[in-house]
Amino acid sequence: MLQHKLLEGKRGIIFGALDESSIATHIARQCVAEGARITLTNAPVAMRFGSIQKLGEELNAEVIGADATVEEDLKNLIEKSLAALGGPFDFVLHSIGMSLNMRKAKTYTDLNHEWMHKTLDISSMSFHRMMQVLYNMDAMAEGGSILALSYIAAQRVFPDYSEMADAKALLESFARSFGYHFGVKKKVRVNTISQSPTVTTAGSGVKGFHDFFSYAQTMSPLGNASAEDCAKYCVTLFSDYTKMVTMQNLYHDGGFSSMGVNPAIMTKE
Numbered sequence: 001m002l003q004h005k006l007l008e009g010k011r012g013i014i015f016g017a018l019d020e021s022s023i024a025t026h027i028a029r030q031c032v033a034e035g036a037r038i039t040l041t042n043a044p045v046a047m048r049f050g051s052i053q054k055l056g057e058e059l060n061a062e063v064i065g066a067d068a069t070v071e072e073d074l075k076n077l078i079e080k081s082l083a084a085l086g087g088p089f090d091f092v093l094h095s096i097g098m099s100l101n102m103r104k105a106k107t108y109t110d111l112n113h114e115w116m117h118k119t120l121d122i123s124s125m126s127f128h129r130m131m132q133v134l135y136n137m138d139a140m141a142e143g144g145s146i147l148a149l150s151y152i153a154a155q156r157v158f159p160d161y162s163e164m165a166d167a168k169a170l171l172e173s174f175a176r177s178f179g180y181h182f183g184v185k186k187k188v189r190v191n192t193i194s195q196s197p198t199v200t201t202a203g204s205g206v207k208g209f210h211d212f213f214s215y216a217q218t219m220s221p222l223g224n225a226s227a228e229d230c231a232k233y234c235v236t237l238f239s240d241y242t243k244m245v246t247m248q249n250l251y252h253d254g255g256f257s258s259m260g261v262n263p264a265i266m267t268k269e
């Protein structure tokens with residue numbers, strides 16, 4: 001694992017490490033390898049069947065349960081993390097997504113709107129809620145960095161991504177809107193990373209995921225970006241080398257988002 005100590009002395013919270021495949025698991029490992037001290041968090045129910053406790057032991061990180069849809073849980077998480085790390089946070093990662101309609105194979109033209117409400121609450125509003133609690137508790141350090149993970153279906157149509165496309169569009173909008181307020185208050189940066197399809201529990205839940213993964217792999221001149229590559233990119237955005245990057249949606253996709261036609265796909269049997 002590359003180690004340049006880019007995060008030496010920095011403190012952070014990582015949301016969303018469920019198991020070995022989670023993108024957040026790779027990001028947590030890379031942040032600690034780069035010298036950061038972190039706390040880990042996930043929904044209490046996910047902590048029961050995932051492997052976050054093991055990851056916490058490996059990284060010497062306290063694991064604190066919080067449902068990202070519950071403000072009281074987030075306040076408790078931030079209080080405990082401030083105490084565990086001994087000061088305000090230099091970085092926070094939001095790596096949370098879930099769609100009930102997708103899980104239950106409801107198509108986009110036949111969504112259950114109660115479930116859609118839950119999808120938006122978990123996958124998007126949790127980002128605003130998390131930032132609002134950090135802001136009101138003044139828990140970010142001057143010049144800190146907040147990131148959430150997004151997907152290109154926020155800009156282009158990927159029919160099987162269903163309501164998650166709308167959830168990601170809202171997530172990216174929150175990065176711009178809150179980025180303004182956090183920038184003015186404390187020079188805190190807020191960005192989203194639009195990541196390639198990645199084989200994880202949430203990713204594989206999307207209908208036709210494996211076909212789409214291989215389509216994107218062929219379409220992108222560099223191929224799909226892995227979770228390990230995503231972790232390295234996140235480190236740069238948490239580091240002091242990107243102090244003036246804010247309110248952006250940053251593609252981390254091997255070039256996929258700029259492609260029109262790739263002859264390798266046209267000639268594929």
Ligand SMILES: NC(=O)c1ccc[n+]([C@@H]2O[C@H](COP(=O)([O-])OP(=O)(O)OC[C@H]3O[C@@H](n4cnc5c(N)ncnc54)[C@H](O)[C@@H]3O)[C@@H](O)[C@H]2O)c1
Nearest residue numbers: 016018022023043046068096097149197198200201202203
């Ligand atoms: N896998 C992909 O292809 C891909 C591509 C682009 C973006 N992303 C995004 O990356 C992020 C991480 O997903 P992943 O692919 O690593 O899958 P994952 O299943 O490992 O992570 C999703 C996480 O969300 C957590 N979560 C769900 N409900 C929650 C709640 N109420 N409170 C707190 N946490 C909750 C889960 O427990 C899990 O840890 C998501 O935002 C996802 O949309 C994934």
